[in-house]
Amino acid sequence: xxxxxxxxxxxxxxxxxxxxxxxxxxxxxxxxxxxxxxxxxxxxxxxxxxxxxxxxxxxxxxxxxxxxxxxxxxxxxxxxxxxxxxxxxxxxxxxxxxxxxxxxxxxxxxxxxxxxxxxxxxxxxxxxxxxxxxxxxxxxxxxxxxxxxxxxxxxxxxxxxxxxxxxxxxxxxxxxxxxxxxxxxxxxxxxxxxxxxxxxxxxxxxxxxxxxxxxxxxxxxxxxxxxxxxxxxxxxxxxxxxxxxxxxxxxxxxxxxxxxxxxxxxx
Amino acid sequence: xxxxxxxxxxxxxxxxxxxxxxxxxxxxxxxxxxxxxxxxxxxxxxxxxxxxxxxxxxxxxxxxxxxxxxxxxxxxxxxxxxxxxxxxxxxxxxxxxxxxxxxxxxxxxxxxxxxxxxxxxxxxxxxxxxxxxxxxxxxxxxxxxxxxxxxxxxxxxxxxxxxxxxxxxxxxxxxxxxxxxxxxxxxxxxxxxxxxxxxxxxxxxxxxxxxxxxxxxxxxxxxxxxxxxxxxxxxxxxxxxxxxxxxx
Numbered sequence: 001x002x003x004x005x006x007x008x009x010x011x012x013x014x015x016x017x018x019x020x021x022x023x024x025x026x027x028x029x030x031x032x033x034x035x036x037x038x039x040x041x042x043x044x045x046x047x048x049x050x051x052x053x054x055x056x057x058x059x060x061x062x063x064x065x066x067x068x069x070x071x072x073x074x075x076x077x078x079x080x081x082x083x084x085x086x087x088x089x090x091x092x093x094x095x096x097x098x099x100x101x102x103x104x105x106x107x108x109x110x111x112x113x114x115x116x117x118x119x120x121x122x123x124x125x126x127x128x129x130x131x132x133x134x135x136x137x138x139x140x141x142x143x144x145x146x147x148x149x150x151x152x153x154x155x156x157x158x159x160x161x162x163x164x165x166x167x168x169x170x171x172x173x174x175x176x177x178x179x180x181x182x183x184x185x186x187x188x189x190x191x192x193x194x195x196x197x198x199x200x201x202x203x204x205x206x207x208x209x210x211x212x213x214x215x216x217x218x219x220x221x222x223x224x225x226x227x228x229x230x231x232x233x234x235x236x237x238x239x240x241x242x243x244x245x246x247x248x249x250x251x252x253x254x255x256x257x258x259x260x261x262x263x264x265x266x267x
Numbered sequence: 268x269x270x271x272x273x274x275x276x277x278x279x280x281x282x283x284x285x286x287x288x289x290x291x292x293x294x295x296x297x298x299x300x301x302x303x304x305x306x307x308x309x310x311x312x313x314x315x316x317x318x319x320x321x322x323x324x325x326x327x328x329x330x331x332x333x334x335x336x337x338x339x340x341x342x343x344x345x346x347x348x349x350x351x352x353x354x355x356x357x358x359x360x361x362x363x364x365x366x367x368x369x370x371x372x373x374x375x376x377x378x379x380x381x382x383x384x385x386x387x388x389x390x391x392x393x394x395x396x397x398x399x400x401x402x403x404x405x406x407x408x409x410x411x412x413x414x415x416x417x418x419x420x421x422x423x424x425x426x427x428x429x430x431x432x433x434x435x436x437x438x439x440x441x442x443x444x445x446x447x448x449x450x451x452x453x454x455x456x457x458x459x460x461x462x463x464x465x466x467x468x469x470x471x472x473x474x475x476x477x478x479x480x481x482x483x484x485x486x487x488x489x490x491x492x493x494x495x496x497x498x499x500x501x502x503x504x505x506x507x508x509x510x511x512x513x514x515x
Contacts, residue, residue: 008371012357015364086357091414094319094349095372096341253323256282259316 001104005097009105010112013079017113027113028120031067035121038063039129056131058217059187062210064121064133066186069147069206070177071117075110076155077162077173084167089258099249103242106159107152136216142227143209146234150205153237160245163252185210205230205237272297272421272454273318278327280313280478287313289478290327297421297452300445302465302486304458305475306506311458312351314475315424318456319349331422345374348418350411351426358400362391362410365399366417373418385413388443404431412440416447423448423455429464441468462498472498474505481505 017023042055049055083089092102125131133140158173165172183197184206190198201207208230212222252258273295280288288310295301303311316322318329320336320343329336331343356365363382370378386392389409394402399410408431415423425444429437445468448455459465465472466486474482482489482505486498495501 002374004371004374008368011371012360012364012368015360015368020359082357086359087354088357090316090319090321090351090354091356091369092372093321094344094347095369096344096374097372098341250323253321256280256313256316256322258321259312 001098001101002096005095005101006104006108008097009079009102010109013082013109013113016082027116031064031071031117031121032124034063034067035060035124035128039125039131043129054217056129057135058214060125060129060131061133061136061217062186062213064125065143065147065209065213066177066181066206067121068114068118068144069151071114072110072148072151073155073158073177075112075114076106076152077158078113079106079109080155080159080162081170084162084170093258099246103156103245106156110152110155136213139212139216139222139227142231143213146205146209146227146230149231149234149238153234153241156238156245157241160241160248163245163257164248180204180206183207189214203233205233270297271295272332273456274328274330274333275314275318276328276330278314278317278329279325280310280317280322281325286478288317288324291475291478291480292327293473293480293483295422295454295456297454298448299471300448300455300457300469302457302459302469302472303475304462304465304472304502304505305481306502308477309475310478311475312426313478315349315351315426315456315458318422318424319347320344345418346421347424348373348415348420348422349424349426350408350415350428352408352428352430353426354411355407356399356410356414358398361396361398362386362402362413363395365410366414369414370417375418378417381417382413385416388416389413389440405433405436408432409436409440412444419451419453421451421453423453425455425457427459428457429459429461437464444468460502462502466498474501476505 038060042059045055162169183200184204190201208226271294276292278291317324320340334343336343366382472486490501
């Protein structure tokens with residue numbers, strides 16, 4: 001693997017961000033809006049609910065973790081969409097870059113770009129609402145790891161879907177986090193869902209994170225077995241999403257799709 | 268005779284039952300410019316895309332410097348480059364940013380001075396910090412050519428490289444490419460619909476029709492061999508009555 005070629009994919013995104021206000025703003029604006037909205041809502045709930053219960057770590061913390069997952073996923077897809085929007089596949093894939101290097105570039109780009117939003121998120125949460133992720137204790141590490149890896153897996157799978165179905169399929173991608181959110185129980189326990197939804201939840205790693213988070217907040221015990229299970233699931237999803245991308249790419253080479261993404265006039 | 272840089276052997280591509288390229292074989296030597304000609308849909312771009320590794324052949328092989336594009340993709344593409352009129356570089360990056368990123372992708376070390384030399388060569392210095400999207404199509408073509416020469420390729424694939432240039436600039440660019448080819452001993456596969464350009468620049472031409480190589484030869488003598496006044500007349504006959512020209 002050439003780290004220079006991986007770096008080139010990241011550098012492209014940094015060049016774009018450096019000169020484009022419309023690309024800088026989304027890195028943190030939605031995170032900031034969510035923090036303000038949910039922060040004030042939880043503060044209000046604290047005033048009307050039974051004394052002694054603190055909604056901030058239960059609700060604001062969960063929302064921020066969910067935002068973290070969305071930033072990671074979108075960081076991956078945005079890097080890919082830049083090539084879709086600029087019809088750049090033929091230029092990129094006719095260079096020596098390998099598929100592994102291209103995917104690594106997408107992941108690294110996501111880490112770099114989403115870290116900006118995540119930093120804003122952490123700072124605002126502490127500064128305005130006095131909430132720190134560190135209040136969850138050591139368990140925050142597997143929480144973040146699971147959500148990070150699942151965001152990467154979903155970002156890669158979503159990119160493969162757009163590669164397979166064409167640029168118009170971009171509109172399938174944006175609602176994915178919203179579609180998943182009712183199943184993973186960001187704000188409520190999985191037990192309130194009907195049986196069939198619970199079955200879906202069990203296949204989604206973030207559901208274990210949010211169940212564990214509630215266990216921490218309500219003073220219960222974190223199920224490390226469940227967290228390890230969710231880590232195993234995310235590794236499986238990363239493997240499957242990379243395989244999906246690889247097979248889609250291979251199909252695109254066979255069908256001429258890569259070339260047609262930038263040129264409709266194949267000879 | 269110079270060493271063969273590109274060897275295409277029994278190359279075939281079938282898209283859903285339609286044969287786009289049918290069992291073609293040819294070679295291009297270092298320092299040689301070969302014109303790949305033919306009407307729209309003849310299979311020129313599909314051939315170029317298979318050589319670039321962005322379309323997988325149904326059958327046959329493509330070898331560059333003896334290395335197979337399928338099994339040694341990265342190594343082959345380090346020594347190959349291309350530009351096409353229909354594939355501009357991303358318009359939201361400046362000329363320098365685009366060239367810098369592609370220099371990294373092609374593994375060009377210490378690319379700064381080389382990029383500056385290419386900007387000079389293609390009269391692009393004044394556009395160094397201009398976004399590619401606001402350049403005229405002729406200027407974008409020159410940026411594409413600069414990108415194509417970034418890695419000093421052994422094999423250069425040029426798909427209608429002068430399509431959007433005015434005649435004066437097109438002549439300069441042809442001279443520019445000629446001098447690059449001579450100085451670097453680079454092999455070039457050149458597609459164009461401008462037969463005067465092909466006659467002026469190519470050492471040899473291959474006429475494709477319906478995915479087959481119909482004719483091959485020197486662009487200066489080939490028309491006479493087929494009782495045509497010039498290459499353009501020959502092209503028109505290839506496009507309209509290919510069967511009347513079938514050799515052998």
